[in-house]
Amino acid sequence: MIPAKRIHTVEEYYFSRKLREVRSLVAKGKPIINLGIGSPDLQPPTVVVDALEASLHDETAHKYQSYQGIPELRNAIADFYQKNYQVSLDAATEVLPLMGSKEGIMHISMAYLDEGDEVLIANPGYPTYTSVTKLLGAIPKYYDLDAESDWLPNLEKLAKEDLSKVKLMWINYPHMPTGAKASKSFFKDIITFAKKHEILIINDNPYSFILNDEPLSILSIEGAKDVALELNSLSKSFNMAGWRTGMVMGKARHIQHVLKVKSNMDSGMFYGIQKGAIKALERSSDWFTTLNNIYEKRRKLIWELATKLHCKFDAETSGMFVWAKLPKENTLSSEAFVDKLLYEKDVFITPGSIFGTQGEGYVRFSLCVTEEKIKEVINRIEA
CATH class of the missing domain: 3.90.1150.10 (Aspartate Aminotransferase, domain 1)
Incomplete structure (x- = not known):
């Protein structure tokens, strides 16, 4: 074949x-x-493993789960974002748990990209952004990062290019692989850039608590929800890489588009993993x-x-x-x-x-x- x-x-x-x-x-x-x-x-934290074990005896533990995750998990994510990033989220409509944020890259791309659409991708950057873009028949449009610019995109230079076919822009701060950090000022600039050019920005944010004194979410910027989504994960922050537990946050209409794809791709996250994730998110600083x-x-x-x-x-x-x-x-x-x-x-x-x-x-x-x-x-x- x-x-x-x-x-x-x-x-x-x-x-x-x-x-x-x-x-x-x-x-x-x-x-x-x-x-x-x-x-x-x-x-992972001991309480996380304990919660998983204890959950196995719950009546609903081995049934299909909600595509949106159990309400307690969405509430825990919203509370975590309020406490650690000072971001207010509606747990019912602006939070979507994922089986790892890598899943979210595919779901977001499938929700927004048609064949021939262009996607702004950092060079250097996480290779999966490129792979998913190509698999969907969209076109990677790379923007160069370098040490001289602190590994941040030159938005003025980008604005001079033809962006008429660009639908999405992937950013990832703290940046992988370089470890560069973004500031609120940069996030404000890129939100302005996104609104002007009608581009959806996705900040992939799994490293913000590792050796970083000032965790920052793009969603903390005024107006960000109109043009931005944020991916996050428990993989790095709570040593739960194999648990495949992530989330995407943003405006309800954006989340609804992603959910439409996700609900056709899986049958919900395992209940015990969700219960463990809640305990992780409840941990103190x-x-x-x-x-x-x-x-x-x-x-x-x-x-x-x-x-x-x-x-x-x-x-x-x-x-x-x-x-x-x-x-x-x-x-x-x-x-x-x-x-x-x-x-x-x-x-x-x-x-x-x-x-x-x-x-x-x-x-x-x-x-x-x-x-x-x-x-x-x-x-x-x-x-």
């Missing part, structure tokens, strides 16, 4: 392919240390303090490692990665540099080039490994 033409517009996800290679090396006895993936190695104390120690060691590799980095960024520029004397591509480290030192990191052409010349280190393992990597580099 011949597959759909859309399959030829994308490639297998880099980590799907590369981790298969890494597992093959491990199977051969190689002591690989993986600093490439942003999958938290720490445990002490949880983030404890979590960030661990990540801060790891980050200092990663900075030491990057320095040993003669890479340069910005110490003012946030998130669970360190984005580092390869040394000037390096003559290898990012991928070749990573492969050399993998095969000579049994260490895997991520090449910046997989995030776009603007990522060439950079590498990314994950903080999702123990201090002991990072120290072991440092020892291998020194050796």
Whole structure:
């Protein structure tokens, strides 16, 4: 059978392919240390697991669930946004739980994009924005980010381009992979830009509590709900990546469009996961303090490692990665540099080039490994 033409517009996800290679090396006895993936190695809050276990005995636990999530979860999300971002949301109409925010990227795109529509996507940026756009027959329109502009888009330059076919614009602050942060001033500017050009902005915001003293939501800006949605997730903030629990927030009419797609794609999130998510969202700020104390120690060691590799980095960024520029004397591509480290030192990191052409010349280190393992990597580099 011949597959759909859309399959030829994308490639297998880099980590799907590369981790298969890494597992093959491990199977051969190689002591690989993986600093490439942003999958938290720490445990979720104990109360989250307890809530999941306790929920299994509820009458409704094993039935189909609401496409919109149980009311208690939507209320918990709204309360969390009010407490942590000072954003008021109507839990009944402006909140939609998702089975991971990655699901939301597809659902939002399916709700708004027709074949031939254009989508503004950051370079460097999360590859899934491009993949989903192409799968739907829409056209990626990249905007370059660089260190000189603090990895923020040049809206004045963008405004001079033909944006007549642009329907969506993906932004992601705190930014992955660079860790750059956005300000309220920037969010105000991009809301003005979106209104002028009739573009729906989606801020993908899963990293705002990791090594960041001022969590910020685009929805805290006056008028944002008219032209913006925000994705968020429990994956990074609460060490629940495998639970696949996310959410999208915004104006009721936007959420309704997304729900129309979602309700035709799944049959609701498992009840126990929803009950666990509620307990996570109810945690006090002490949880983030404890979590960030661990990540801060790891980050200092990663900075030491990057320095040993003669890479340069910005110490003012946030998130669970360190984005580092390869040394000037390096003559290898990012991928070749990573492969050399993998095969000579049994260490895997991520090449910046997989995030776009603007990522060439950079590498990314994950903080999702123990201090002991990072120290072991440092020892291998020194050796």
